[in-house]
Amino acid sequence: xxxxxxxxxxxxxxxxxxxxxxxxxxxxxxxxxxxxxxxxxxxxxxxxxxxxxxxxxxxxxxxxxxxxxxxxxxxx
Numbered sequence: 001x002x003x004x005x006x007x008x009x010x011x012x013x014x015x016x017x018x019x020x021x022x023x024x025x026x027x028x029x030x031x032x033x034x035x036x037x038x039x040x041x042x043x044x045x046x047x048x049x050x051x052x053x054x055x056x057x058x059x060x061x062x063x064x065x066x067x068x069x070x071x072x073x074x075x076x
Contacts, residue, residue, distance in 0.1 A: 001009075012020065029037075 012023075015023070029040075
């Protein structure tokens with residue numbers, strides 16, 4: 001381990017578990033590949049769009065399938 005890394009590890013020894021979790025979360029976000037960041041952004045947009053939906057995923061999918069069926073029949 002390099003001297004710089006050893007210094008950082010020694011400093012982290014004084015951090016609380018909450019501070020260490022916060023650092024871990026931040027590092028995971030910062031070090032994630034661009035593709036993962038793009039996927040995360042897409043998921044955030046989707047969850048934001050459907051945040052008002054208070055049902056389970058299964059119920060939502062069933063309602064969506066019923067909506068699509070209605071749309072399909074109205075186009076015929």
